[in-house]
Amino acid sequence: xxxxxxxxxxxxxxxxxxxxxxxxxxxxxxxxxxxxxxxxxxxxxxxxxxxxxxxxxxxxxxxxxxxxxxxxxxxxxxxxxxxxxxxxxxxxxxxxxxxxxxxxxxxxxxxxxxxxxxxxxxxxxxxxxxxxxxxxxxxxxxxxxxxxxxxxxxxxxxxxxxxxxxxxxxxxxxxxxxxxxxxxxxxxxxxxxxxxxxxxxxxxxxxxxxxxxxxxxxxxxxxxxxxxxxxxxxxxxxxxxxxxxxxxxxxxxxx
Amino acid sequence: xxxxxxxxxxxxxxxxxxxxxxxxxxxxxxxxxxxxxxxxxxxxxxxxxxxxxxxxxxxxxxxxxxxxxxxxxxxxxxxxxxxxxxxxxxxxxxxxxxxxxxxxxxxxxxxxxxxxxxxxxxxxxxxxxxxxxxxxxxxxxxxxxxxxxxxxxxxxxxxxxxxxxxxxxxxxxxxxxxxxxxxxxxxxxxxxxxxxxxxxxxxxxxxxxxxxxxxxxxxxxxxxxxxxxxxxxxxxxxxxxxxxxxxxxxxxxxxxxxxxxxxxxxxxxxxxxxxxxxxxxxxxxxxxxxxxxxxxxxxxxxxxxxxxxxxxxxxxxxxxxxxxxxxxxxxxxxxxxx
Numbered sequence: 001x002x003x004x005x006x007x008x009x010x011x012x013x014x015x016x017x018x019x020x021x022x023x024x025x026x027x028x029x030x031x032x033x034x035x036x037x038x039x040x041x042x043x044x045x046x047x048x049x050x051x052x053x054x055x056x057x058x059x060x061x062x063x064x065x066x067x068x069x070x071x072x073x074x075x076x077x078x079x080x081x082x083x084x085x086x087x088x089x090x091x092x093x094x095x096x097x098x099x100x101x102x103x104x105x106x107x108x109x110x111x112x113x114x115x116x117x118x119x120x121x122x123x124x125x126x127x128x129x130x131x132x133x134x135x136x137x138x139x140x141x142x143x144x145x146x147x148x149x150x151x152x153x154x155x156x157x158x159x160x161x162x163x164x165x166x167x168x169x170x171x172x173x174x175x176x177x178x179x180x181x182x183x184x185x186x187x188x189x190x191x192x193x194x195x196x197x198x199x200x201x202x203x204x205x206x207x208x209x210x211x212x213x214x215x216x217x218x219x220x221x222x223x224x225x226x227x228x229x230x231x232x233x234x235x236x237x238x239x240x241x242x243x244x245x246x247x248x249x250x251x252x253x254x255x
Numbered sequence: 256x257x258x259x260x261x262x263x264x265x266x267x268x269x270x271x272x273x274x275x276x277x278x279x280x281x282x283x284x285x286x287x288x289x290x291x292x293x294x295x296x297x298x299x300x301x302x303x304x305x306x307x308x309x310x311x312x313x314x315x316x317x318x319x320x321x322x323x324x325x326x327x328x329x330x331x332x333x334x335x336x337x338x339x340x341x342x343x344x345x346x347x348x349x350x351x352x353x354x355x356x357x358x359x360x361x362x363x364x365x366x367x368x369x370x371x372x373x374x375x376x377x378x379x380x381x382x383x384x385x386x387x388x389x390x391x392x393x394x395x396x397x398x399x400x401x402x403x404x405x406x407x408x409x410x411x412x413x414x415x416x417x418x419x420x421x422x423x424x425x426x427x428x429x430x431x432x433x434x435x436x437x438x439x440x441x442x443x444x445x446x447x448x449x450x451x452x453x454x455x456x457x458x459x460x461x462x463x464x465x466x467x468x469x470x471x472x473x474x475x476x477x478x479x480x481x482x483x484x485x486x487x488x489x490x491x492x493x494x495x496x497x498x499x500x501x502x503x504x505x506x507x508x509x510x511x512x513x514x515x516x517x518x519x520x521x522x523x524x525x526x527x528x529x530x531x532x533x534x535x536x537x538x539x540x541x542x543x544x545x546x547x548x549x550x551x552x553x554x555x556x557x558x559x560x561x562x563x564x565x566x567x568x569x570x571x572x573x574x575x576x577x578x579x580x581x582x583x584x585x586x587x588x589x590x591x592x593x
Contacts (some may be wrong), residue, residue, distance in 0.1 A: 042555070136408070144406035153410075171409065181378025184439045186513045186520075189382075216593045218386065222523070223516035223582070224565060254311050 036078045048082035072112035073099050113143045114129040117152040150179040170199045188218050262286045276585045280387035290499045291426040291448035292446045297355035299451045312455035314346045357422035368593035375401035387583030388527045390428040397421035422452040423497045431525045432518035438496040443470040459488040466492040529579040
């Protein structure tokens, strides 16, 4: 083969596509996680599972550098959150226990906060209350240091409420309220007002409870959550039947 | 004085009444502006005493924030400006103005409806202002870090170093839209109280995923005949937030979920005074521009017209006989809570 032929054959050879670089892989993975988190927030759990299950399966048996492994923890936690909502709780638990172990090894605080929080929800679902509370406490404590995710704080408040530790539940909810107010996250803020309404009523403080209920209704109407507002109004009606003295005669709750 | 008896009485009167939103809004705006202007003065006093205040622009910035004097040419020999400086010096000399160091700012309490709140509870103050239909907002840099620190003892046992107090704050009236799909926006139309630690030349910055676009640097620049572009500053700061979202350094999915609701609230506030459809068109354009920078993330969100139609069908906003649109949420006679 002459030189000309050699050069021609080099140019005509079909070249294998180059594998993505580590940076490209990480960016693509983060994009996928980001879209999945939005889907999670919008309750499109099946779509999250469909997107992430094959991806997470492909991680099996592969080794990654520390930075990429941190991102895989996030992908696995996100998938587990969707599986939990799809009632595949035991699968979710398995994934999350692995995530917690990896995040501890990598000293990945953010990964640990999320995985522990999701794991707490799984434990609770399986009736493992003590483990659930321990995981949630650790998650909320870690999150508190950096002002990270507020969800563990909110979940811990719900746990305290269920344990009938109402004062602690109220204090935690007040902190969650501060966080959501500072972040202008109106949807979860509405939920916090609802819980504060229930907790303060459980604490035999109907006057404050009514204030929180009104706040909840006001916010929900302002953000267009008519159904949520109606639910709180119905709860207020129950309280009005029990404590008519707390409501002026002309009080129109729907106003 | 941090708060005067007159301001306290006005707040108290509205706390008892809670049926007059316009009056409640005015009383709260007055109280917040007074308190933060006083804090700014106290911090300037500290900087002056410590010998850190050698930038004339800090004085210019403070003067413009307090007076809103749009006619001022930046002349430091102007009698009004000199009077401001003299009054300041007198307050320091007679002891009414106690210097406040940056580190102590985190311990300050702010009087709003319902009591006194930690300064880092700026969200509480801002929610009260938003509920009353006000355009005024407080932005304390690093508020979230200080809030998280308050959980020490309740959740965090030990080992957490206290966050440094940043010391920067801005208080002022915002333009209509307050939310980007990935971040809260403090797009100031007019700053009224500014910490001396905010560099006078900083036209915008990001803080904990929040976008801040300022007004005073542009006014200071204008005195020198310089041109500026607010939109370019806004886009630049958006870039930081989008990059933070892309590289996963900040989780923003919760914000995305709240974004359409924030816009809804903004439209309500904007139509507190009756507005023509042409005026709303400018909001719609800004909305579309923000949505276009993150099309994938917000593809399923309603468009501006969809949000407006919902408000009209719920009769939160009504069309007046002359065709203008009016939100009735903030009218006298409606109850409000804090």
